[in-house]
Amino acid sequence: MRSDPQPFVRMVGIMKRFGGIHALRGVDFTVDRGEVVGLVGDNGAGKSTLIKILAGVYQPDQGELYIDGERVRFKSPLDAKARGIETVYQELALVDQLDVSANIFLGREPTFGPFIDRSRMRQEAHALLTSLQIQIDSLRTPVGQLSGGQRQAVAIARAVRTEPRLVIFDEPTAALAPPEAARVLELVRRLRARGIAVVFITHTLQHVFAVADRIVVLRSGTKVADRPAAATTLEEVVRQMVGEG
Amino acid sequence: MRDGEFERVEVTLPRPPRWQGIRLREWLSQLNRNRELFALSTLLGLSALSSALSPHFLTETNLKNLLAHVSVLAAVTAGETFVMLTGGIDLSVGSVLALSGVASGMAIQWWRWPAPFATLAGVAVGLACGAVNGFLVTRVRIPSFIATLAMLAIARGLTLLLSGGESISDFPASFTWLAGFVGPIPVLILAVLLLYAGLQVVLGATPFGQHIYAIGGNEQAARLVGIRADRVKFLVFSISGGCAGCAGVLLAARLNSAYPNAGVGLELDAIASSVLGGVSFTGGVGSLVGAFMGAMVVTVLGTLLNLLNVSPFYQFLAKGAILLLAAISLARGVMYAK
Numbered sequence: 001m002r003s004d005p006q007p008f009v010r011m012v013g014i015m016k017r018f019g020g021i022h023a024l025r026g027v028d029f030t031v032d033r034g035e036v037v038g039l040v041g042d043n044g045a046g047k048s049t050l051i052k053i054l055a056g057v058y059q060p061d062q063g064e065l066y067i068d069g070e071r072v073r074f075k076s077p078l079d080a081k082a083r084g085i086e087t088v089y090q091e092l093a094l095v096d097q098l099d100v101s102a103n104i105f106l107g108r109e110p111t112f113g114p115f116i117d118r119s120r121m122r123q124e125a126h127a128l129l130t131s132l133q134i135q136i137d138s139l140r141t142p143v144g145q146l147s148g149g150q151r152q153a154v155a156i157a158r159a160v161r162t163e164p165r166l167v168i169f170d171e172p173t174a175a176l177a178p179p180e181a182a183r184v185l186e187l188v189r190r191l192r193a194r195g196i197a198v199v200f201i202t203h204t205l206q207h208v209f210a211v212a213d214r215i216v217v218l219r220s221g222t223k224v225a226d227r228p229a230a231a232t233t234l235e236e237v238v239r240q241m242v243g244e245g
Numbered sequence: 246m247r248d249g250e251f252e253r254v255e256v257t258l259p260r261p262p263r264w265q266g267i268r269l270r271e272w273l274s275q276l277n278r279n280r281e282l283f284a285l286s287t288l289l290g291l292s293a294l295s296s297a298l299s300p301h302f303l304t305e306t307n308l309k310n311l312l313a314h315v316s317v318l319a320a321v322t323a324g325e326t327f328v329m330l331t332g333g334i335d336l337s338v339g340s341v342l343a344l345s346g347v348a349s350g351m352a353i354q355w356w357r358w359p360a361p362f363a364t365l366a367g368v369a370v371g372l373a374c375g376a377v378n379g380f381l382v383t384r385v386r387i388p389s390f391i392a393t394l395a396m397l398a399i400a401r402g403l404t405l406l407l408s409g410g411e412s413i414s415d416f417p418a419s420f421t422w423l424a425g426f427v428g429p430i431p432v433l434i435l436a437v438l439l440l441y442a443g444l445q446v447v448l449g450a451t452p453f454g455q456h457i458y459a460i461g462g463n464e465q466a467a468r469l470v471g472i473r474a475d476r477v478k479f480l481v482f483s484i485s486g487g488c489a490g491c492a493g494v495l496l497a498a499r500l501n502s503a504y505p506n507a508g509v510g511l512e513l514d515a516i517a518s519s520v521l522g523g524v525s526f527t528g529g530v531g532s533l534v535g536a537f538m539g540a541m542v543v544t545v546l547g548t549l550l551n552l553l554n555v556s557p558f559y560q561f562l563a564k565g566a567i568l569l570l571a572a573i574s575l576a577r578g579v580m581y582a583k
Contacts, residue, residue, distance in 0.1 A: 107470035
């Protein structure tokens with residue numbers, strides 16, 4: 001296989017305004033294949049806007065997006081999915097009334113003729129959850145009745161099911177109790193072990209240092225740091241976030 | 246350190262007043278998990294009450310009548326349920342029923358079409374009205390309440406125009422056999438049960454059915470995973486129109502007459518039936534089995550009040566009250582279910 005000098009994702013000079021608010025002021029951002037990138041910054045730094053542009057939810061006002069060196073324009077999340085970019089949203093995009101397996105396969109149900117192949121759906125959902133070492137008592141439980149961590153795990157399983165090349169996490173560990181957060185971080189490591197790149201946003205810096213290969217810091221819509229996790233420290237990142245670095 | 250500094254908003258549900266005690270809350274949460282059971286117990290209770298209050302309730306004639314009567318409402322309710330499961334509403338069902346009935350009546354009596362074609366024509370007219378509703382909601386982006394309210398008026402107006410305000414009656418036996426019996430069982434109810442069986446397969450066993458629930462449960466989530474929500478909604482309104490069309494043909498056959506004022510106010514009964522059957526008015530929860538039982542409840546209630554010679558004026562009050570009761574208990578049930 002030809003080794004590709006291009007990173008998997010390259011964003012150049014991304015700008016985005018919402019009314020009078022300058023959410024992003026020309027940010028460059030790259031993700032290599034199978035790399036875990038932690039994206040940190042204070043509230044309003046532009047983290048969510050940046051990943052929503054990468055996920056196809058927002059379109060940038062200016063700037064370019066390259067996948068494997070090819071210029072692309074994502075008009076919707078479907079365009080991003082077609083390029084192997086899946087997102088696990090902070091405001092979990094699950095249907096509370098449907099059960100676990102239905103949520104994992106939502107929109108891509110396996111069929112037998114015109115009918116949903118429910119037994120295959122449950123088998124594959126079970127196999128997927130097992131391979132990610134996610135424990136859920138019953139696949140028939142409506143996800144509205146699961147704990148926050150379990151819901152997060154279901155959302156992650158759904159993202160992984162399509163064999164994506166990059167999974168974006170928006171605050172995967174916020175709102176989770178520490179043991180559940182640890183399990184989600186473990187899931188991130190398992191994705192990397194599968195060769196899937198991960199971009200994740202969090203406010204909890206220990207979580208970034210626990211799993212990230214590289215840490216990118218945003219402040220007021222500008223990138224202020226981009227370092228390998230091993231080459232920086234928690235204190236330094238905090239200084240960069242609040243602007244004393 | 247910023248650890249633990251999350252913006253987490255805890256939503257606390259309003260607790261019931263102390264005097265209601267924990268029992269009622271548990272009962273309501275159970276109710277929410279077994280919504281069909283609610284309809285079934287209401288139906289059984291109401292039937293027991295009816296047979297206690299009137300010696301005529303449990304007679305063969307009355308039961309046959311009841312089944313024939315419930316067929317029309319049940320057919321309309323099935324379509325209404327599809328729309329409500331996506332979180333929409335269809336107010337036009339009564340008028341569409343009348344237009345379809347008159348259309349098939351005209352096809353038979355005026356143009357001398359063979360009965361099967363006239364039947365299909367009636368259903369097709371219903372489908373077309375539903376498709377227009379779906380177009381207005383998904384393409385023109387008019388809320389379903391307004392779009393179908395306009396259709397309620399337009400379809401009624403068309404019905405009156407086409408029929409000249411007159412009933413079309415005395416259909417050939419090739420059409421009125423629908424009002425006959427197989428043994429003691431009305432053909433009407435068999436036709437409607439067949440309709441329910443078909444729709445149940447669509448709703449319960451196909452991706453399309455799954456997507457109906459998904460859209461009603463969380464439309465944004467459904468769109469994010471790539472479900473074509475507008476296509477599903479368009480089809481759902483078409484199905485509702487088609488069901489109203491079937492009901493119009495069945496009613497014309499039952500009465501041996503297609504009259505332009507058929508189905509006035511039927512949307513109230515259909516929505517009440519769905520809600521009584523446990524279909525959530527915000528979408529995503531409910532079943533056809535429940536909807537059918539809801540239609541039974543509404544019909545039995547009407548029959549009971551008729552048998553007791555209660556004035557129709559009070560019947561409206563009773564229907565409104567039972568609809569409110571069902572809505573209140575189910576809404577409370579949702580609150581306490583978690």
